[in-house]
Amino acid sequence: MTDTIFALSSGAPPAAIGVIRVSGPQAGFALEALSGREFEPRLAKLAYLRDESGEILDQALVLWFPGPNTATGEDLAELHCHGGRAVVAAIERTLDRMDGVRRAQPGEFTRRAFANGRIDLAEAEGLADLLSAETELKRGAAMAMAGGAFSAKVEEWRSRILALSAQVEAVLDFDDEDDVSELPATFLETVVALHGELVDWLARPPAERLGEGYRIVLAGPPNAGKSTLFNALTESEAAITSPIAGTTRDVIERSVAIEGIPFTFVDTAGLHEAHSDEIEKIGIDRAQQQLGRADLVLWLGVSEAAPAGSWDIEAQIDIPATEAKPSPRFRVSAVSGEGMDAFRGAIVAEGRQAMPKPGEVALNKRQRLLVAEAASALDDARMHSDPLLVAENFRRVRIAFDRLIGRATTEDMLDALFGRFCIGK
Numbered sequence: 368m369t370d371t372i373f374a375l376s377s378g379a380p381p382a383a384i385g386v387i388r389v390s391g392p393q394a395g396f397a398l399e400a401l402s403g404r405e406f407e408p409r410l411a412k413l414a415y416l417r418d419e420s421g422e423i424l425d426q427a428l429v430l431w432f433p434g435p436n437t438a439t440g441e442d443l444a445e446l447h448c449h450g451g452r453a454v455v456a457a458i459e460r461t462l463d464r465m466d467g468v469r470r471a472q473p474g475e476f477t478r479r480a481f482a483n484g485r486i487d488l489a490e491a492e493g494l495a496d497l498l499s500a501e502t503e504l505k506r507g508a509a510m511a512m513a514g515g516a517f518s519a520k521v522e523e524w525r526s527r528i529l530a531l532s533a534q535v536e537a538v539l540d541f542d543d544e545d546d547v548s549e550l551p552a553t554f555l556e557t558v559v560a561l562h563g564e565l566v567d568w569l570a571r572p573p574a575e576r577l578g579e580g581y582r583i584v585l586a587g588p589p590n591a592g593k594s595t596l597f598n599a600l601t602e603s604e605a606a607i608t609s610p611i612a613g614t615t616r617d618v619i620e621r622s623v624a625i626e627g628i629p630f631t632f633v634d635t636a637g638l639h640e641a642h643s644d645e646i647e648k649i650g651i652d653r654a655q656q657q658l659g660r661a662d663l664v665l666w667l668g669v670s671e672a673a674p675a676g677s678w679d680i681e682a683q684i685d686i687p688a689t690e691a692k693p694s695p696r697f698r699v700s701a702v703s704g705e706g707m708d709a710f711r712g713a714i715v716a717e718g719r720q721a722m723p724k725p726g727e728v729a730l731n732k733r734q735r736l737l738v739a740e741a742a743s744a745l746d747d748a749r750m751h752s753d754p755l756l757v758a759e760n761f762r763r764v765r766i767a768f769d770r771l772i773g774r775a776t777t778e779d780m781l782d783a784l785f786g787r788f789c790i791g792k
């Protein structure tokens with residue numbers, strides 16, 4: 368028999384309220400054992416929860432959801448208890464002592480929702496992202512994925528490839544000529560259109576961008592004001608600043624959201640020919656590596672040395688002795704604040720255009736690999752005139768679509784996905 372599982376599904380104690388969810392065939396029994404009574408479906412009721420000896424553990428608000436029309440597709444009970452550590456622990460211990468009832472593993476509620484067909488795999492991935500969303504932009508993308516926006520798209524692609532497959536199968540069934548010339552005139556057009564759509568999806572900003580943030584590296588010679596600017600942009604004191612050249616030696620990273628856009632700012636050691644100091648040399652090596660990883664480099668050195676694609680910044684403009692650059696992209700002072708508003712605005716605009724659009728679905732790596740596999744199979748299909756090979760490649764396309772929404776999955780893959788969830792989800 369399926370185990371009945373339980374876990375605290377709200378924030379960690381101590382909290383005002385803790386919600387313990389119980390899902391599975393024994394959920395109704397467990398609820399009755401704790402409360403001594405039965406409940407009307409989907410109607411909140413206040414009840415005392417007791418252990419086997421009759422001792423009151425808590426007074427809780429209880430919800431009873433009989434399956435299969437529930438979040439998990441199983442019988443489901445929710446105990447909205449007081450969120451103190453000992454309260455939650457006492458209720459959990461009492462549940463744990465019941466036959467066929469055990470603690471849930473990470474993501475196990477969602478895994479059951481998937482196993483019972485309540486949600487598909489893309490929606491489950493969206494839920495995982497929703498739980499880890501720290502910016503407005505990521506929340507919007509995750510909500511779109513969790514709400515089935517991409518699943519609906521894949522279903523549509525799937526029906527298109529099935530229709531194309533049927534046309535090829537018809538040729539295979541009725542034609543001895545082994546020639547795709549019998550296919551409808553629109554056949555190739557339809558293949559090309561679907562392929563183009565997949566390629567467009569692959570060109571979209573990836574979902575990982577939303578987590579990692581737009582990566583901006585500050586670079587230039589010592590004492591150029593990199594760390595001071597870094598602190599101003601991240602509104603922190605993360606980097607040490609001083610008039611001593613060579614103050615920053617290691618790479619300092621800070622992730623911040625500005626206007627809902629996620630950024631990772633990176634401060635680096637001043638670039639110059641370090642002759643004697645071994646530590647500084649290592650720092651400069653690391654700074655150089657960071658230049659290669661950046662989405663955007665803010666260059667505070669002489670304009671002639673600016674790396675390709677970087678923004679040439681004239682910093683410390685409040686200091687009269689600062690030599691003016693001929694045509695910098697921005698002139699700023701992190702100390703007086705001069706030029707900073709326009710500079711910050713431009714950075715936000717740059718980050719925004721590299722991110723998925725608000726509320727738009729973004730694909731994660733797994734999803735991109737499968738869309739790429741479907742696109743490449745369609746491309747192969749286009750190259751063949753043998754209907755057997757065309758049909759075979761269309762099968763590859765269909766399998767990739769199936770994997771996107773979880774119609775074809777392996778245990779390993781499900782373990783990896785649902786392991787990302789916290790306990791209680």
Ligand SMILES: Nc1nc2c(c(=O)[nH]1)N(C=O)[C@@H](CNc1ccc(C(=O)N[C@@H](CCC(=O)O)C(=O)O)cc1)CN2
Nearest residue numbers: 376386388409430432435436437438439440445485792
């Ligand atoms: N108290 C509580 N809040 C919660 C959740 C929960 O499980 N419990 N959720 C946990 O993720 C989210 C809401 N998600 C849910 C998704 C489906 C169903 C559900 O029962 N679906 C049924 C009936 C739908 C209906 O009544 O209209 C169904 O789909 O058939 C419930 C919650 C966020 N808030």
Ligand SMILES: Nc1nc2c(ncn2[C@@H]2O[C@H](COP(=O)(O)OP(=O)(O)OP(=O)(O)O)[C@@H](O)[C@H]2O)c(=O)[nH]1
Nearest residue numbers: 589590591592593594595609610613614615637683
């Ligand atoms: N007045 C003024 N002083 C600044 C400004 N930016 C930086 N400074 C000062 O210049 C000195 C060097 O600044 P840092 O930010 O440490 O320079 P850095 O580029 O990080 O230097 P290294 O870490 O050694 O490579 C410090 O004393 C700062 O206080 C500015 O915009 N105006």
Ligand SMILES: [Mg+2]
Nearest residue numbers: 593594614615
């Ligand atoms: Mg520094």
